[in-house]
Amino acid sequence: MLDELATDTMLTKVSDSLYTQLIKTFEGNLPSAEPYSLDEIRKQAFERFKRSGFPTVKHEDWKYTNLQPLVSKHYALQPPKPKARPAVGKAIIPGLDAHRVVLVDGRYNSELSTVEDVDGLSVMPIHDAFDRLCFAKYFSEYADKSDNPLVALNTALFTGGLFIEVGKNRQLDKPVHVIHVASAATPSFVQVRNMYVMSTFAEAEIIESFITDDGAAENLQNAVSEIVLREGAKLQHYALQLADSPSGYLNHTEIYQEKHSLYNNYNCTFPGSTLVRNNINVRLGNSDVESHLYGVALTAGKQLVDNHTIVDHLKPHCESYEWYKNITQDTSTAVFNGKIFVREDAQKTNAFQQNNNMLIGEKSAIYTKPQLEIFADDVKCSHGCTIGQFDEQALFYLRARGISEAQARVLLVHAFAFDVTSRFANPAVREYVEHLVEEGLS
Amino acid sequence: MLSIRNLHASVEEKSILKGLDLEVNAGEVHAIMGPNGSGKSTLGNVLAGREAYEVTDGQVLLDGKDLLDLSPEDRAREGVFLAFQYPIEIPGVSNINFLKTALNEIRAYKGLPPMEARDFLNRVKEKQKLVEFDAKLANRSLNEGFSGGEKKRNEIFQLAMLEPKLAILDETDSGLDIDALRIVARGVNQLRSKDNAFILITHYQRLLDYIVPDFVHVLYNGRIVRSGTKELALELEEKGYDWIKETVDAEGAV
Numbered sequence A: 001m002l003d004e005l006a007t008d009t010m011l012t013k014v015s016d017s018l019y020t021q022l023i024k025t026f027e028g029n030l031p032s033a034e035p036y037s038l039d040e041i042r043k044q045a046f047e048r049f050k051r052s053g054f055p056t057v058k059h060e061d062w063k064y065t066n067l068q069p070l071v072s073k074h075y076a077l078q079p080p081k082p083k084a085r086p087a088v089g090k091a092i093i094p095g096l097d098a099h100r101v102v103l104v105d106g107r108y109n110s111e112l113s114t115v116e117d118v119d120g121l122s123v124m125p126i127h128d129a130f131d132r133l134c135f136a137k138y139f140s141e142y143a144d145k146s147d148n149p150l151v152a153l154n155t156a157l158f159t160g161g162l163f164i165e166v167g168k169n170r171q172l173d174k175p176v177h178v179i180h181v182a183s184a185a186t187p188s189f190v191q192v193r194n195m196y197v198m199s200t201f202a203e204a205e206i207i208e209s210f211i212t213d214d215g216a217a218e219n220l221q222n223a224v225s226e227i228v229l230r231e232g233a234k235l236q237h238y239a240l241q242l243a244d245s246p247s248g249y250l251n252h253t254e255i256y257q258e259k260h261s262l263y264n265n266y267n268c269t270f271p272g273s274t275l276v277r278n279n280i281n282v283r284l285g286n287s288d289v290e291s292h293l294y295g296v297a298l299t300a301g302k303q304l305v306d307n308h309t310i311v312d313h314l315k316p317h318c319e320s321y322e323w324y325k326n327i328t329q330d331t332s333t334a335v336f337n338g339k340i341f342v343r344e345d346a347q348k349t350n351a352f353q354q355n356n357n358m359l360i361g362e363k364s365a366i367y368t369k370p371q372l373e374i375f376a377d378d379v380k381c382s383h384g385c386t387i388g389q390f391d392e393q394a395l396f397y398l399r400a401r402g403i404s405e406a407q408a409r410v411l412l413v414h415a416f417a418f419d420v421t422s423r424f425a426n427p428a429v430r431e432y433v434e435h436l437v438e439e440g441l442s
Numbered sequence B: 001m002l003s004i005r006n007l008h009a010s011v012e013e014k015s016i017l018k019g020l021d022l023e024v025n026a027g028e029v030h031a032i033m034g035p036n037g038s039g040k041s042t043l044g045n046v047l048a049g050r051e052a053y054e055v056t057d058g059q060v061l062l063d064g065k066d067l068l069d070l071s072p073e074d075r076a077r078e079g080v081f082l083a084f085q086y087p088i089e090i091p092g093v094s095n096i097n098f099l100k101t102a103l104n105e106i107r108a109y110k111g112l113p114p115m116e117a118r119d120f121l122n123r124v125k126e127k128q129k130l131v132e133f134d135a136k137l138a139n140r141s142l143n144e145g146f147s148g149g150e151k152k153r154n155e156i157f158q159l160a161m162l163e164p165k166l167a168i169l170d171e172t173d174s175g176l177d178i179d180a181l182r183i184v185a186r187g188v189n190q191l192r193s194k195d196n197a198f199i200l201i202t203h204y205q206r207l208l209d210y211i212v213p214d215f216v217h218v219l220y221n222g223r224i225v226r227s228g229t230k231e232l233a234l235e236l237e238e239k240g241y242d243w244i245k246e247t248v249d250a251e252g253a254v
Helices: A015-028 A036-052 A133-138 A149-157 A392-399 A405-421 A427-442 B040-048 B070-078 B093-108 B117-130 B147-164 B177-193 B204-209 B230-239 B241-253
Strands: A099-104 A106-113 A119-125 A162-166 A176-182 A191-198 A201-210 A219-229 A234-241 A247-257 A262-269 A275-284 A290-299 A306-315 A318-329 A334-344 A350-359 A365-374 A382-386 B002-011 B014-024 B029-033 B053-062 B080-083 B090-094 B166-170 B199-201 B215-220 B224-226
Touching: A015 A036, A015 A149, A036 A149, A099 A119, A106 A119, A106 A318, A119 A290, A133 A191, A133 A219, A149 A191, A149 A219, A149 A247, A162 A201, A162 B177, A176 A219, A176 B230, A191 A201, A191 A234, A191 A306, A201 B002, A219 A262, A234 A247, A234 A427, A247 A262, A262 A275, A262 A306, A262 A427, A275 A290, A290 A306, A290 A334, A290 A405, A290 A427, A306 A318, A306 A350, A306 B147, A318 A334, A318 A365, A318 A405, A334 A350, A334 A382, A350 A405, A350 B230, A365 A382, A392 A405, A392 B070, A392 B090, A405 A427, A405 B093, B002 B040, B014 B204, B014 B224, B029 B040, B029 B230, B040 B053, B040 B166, B040 B199, B070 B080, B070 B093, B080 B147, B093 B117, B093 B147, B117 B147, B117 B177, B147 B177, B166 B177, B215 B230, B215 B241, B224 B230, B224 B241, B230 B241
Parallel strands: A099 A176, A162 A191, A176 A201, A191 A219, A201 A234, A219 A247, A234 A262, A247 A275, A262 A290, A275 A306, A290 A318, A306 A334, A318 A350, A334 A365, A350 A382, B029 B199, B029 B215, B080 B166, B166 B199
Antiparallel strands: A099 A106, A119 A162, B002 B014, B002 B053, B215 B224
């Protein structure tokens, strides 16, 4: 409840240029010619955003992540027509056999996408899914109830996105690899809306990579993904943030889980994008649900990576397991905020949270906050947090065996990330991420 | 092979080594004994290049090359190996991956290509057998959850894998029961050759029953005060370190 309380009053309206630009452009002029119900939802969401504006550092959830520099710039609101064939090589995962879906500036690119015709798998641009029953049922149903003003903005004005549905009892034998390419050559504000629906007892693996095309301008992306797991469904969901600097990514992922479902989120950020903010909210909406959230953020330069997660235990007999690791280099900043709610109904909850941090850059910073709010009385919740640097003893031990200092650091960072990377269910992704960790160490 | 002349070293501005001289030739095993605090472990750490140890005077040459000028990794690549008194645990770094990295970096330094995977695995198998190191341990994270004895045996396994010119065993016998001690000693004896040399740093004569040294040196107050053959170790065992302290202090008083 605390979370859902509208915080309109807490947000200061700002007369930054993106806000003004958005209100001026779209007031009374929202995207339409869509089902009437969608028009109405968009209108209401627009009003909500108009009232709240972009969040500022005065808002507790945005204390360390100042959006003002990003939203005081001027952006094209309709990204120019994207390049027909941007390079997707940067996103290729060696040894991964997958259905490939490419979104360029949020728009589905059918030429670059290679989704095989598989019974029970539907992949399409979000606009093509508007008339689907499950779209009507889940669109804005959960995400818009969170208090993130960026979701309201997205609901009102998204221009592209992806819809995936895996049918009842279907188990995909290949993962779906979604490649998000930022390509606009003039600074653009891109709003992407995705919906992934896992029908009852469906099983799938979705891997998302975020990359920047050569020659792209400083783009800002505001993405919302709504993910629903019906009874008994299983989803392995990877997000690999590989975009270049300068760029900004605001991602809100809202997951709703029904009975006996399993959701695993693996969230990795590497040196590159100037500002990355991920909101990952998992609502354990019925009993016997299991959720795992794993994260690795390896930051460099002046980068800021902020992971805000909510694990919301609504019903009894559920398990959640969360482990985030941050490694900060140079003058970068990492933020971790892990909120766990155990609602009154959620007896016999088992919730675990761990956040370990390694400060490498002498001038890097880490802000971490575990936040547990427990309203049930028969639960098991644990959380822990550590902060450290390179272990000099370990470095010397490795060097004394002939290993260079640089390579010794790589080994130690690997070791640090191991608790998380070893949980990756997909061996190709795991190996790839380990390689990216190595590459990301300067 | 190794030539230490007038070595002075200090830790946190406390002078520990005060003019140490030592000559080690290929094919030789030298034991360095001495009471607690005499500077035994400091010698090992100075040779391996640990930063906290500051060399204030003197020279260390390895086959004519100035060792003190080199980084710890370059010393290792030149063929110096320190078997640690307290090997540390590094969870998440696999023993095998660690050894492969080390071996290949040493090879690269010598201008050799990385070792073929099959050759590497054969070498692992062969050396495991030679030093009686459990294959299960070799595949685990580096020293993680190993007993004290297992850690020491892992040092010897690494020694066997990396084939250094000069191995310094820093109190490898401490904390070992008699069976583990025998295994470690057997491993070292297998690895002895006319081309390499060993420095055994130890507090007790016990190890020298199993690894017979060519020379025994007594380190006291930062200098080598007595040198002899293995009989010196027996004499020490019998008379205790007080005997050395008294005679040396008496000499100093003259």
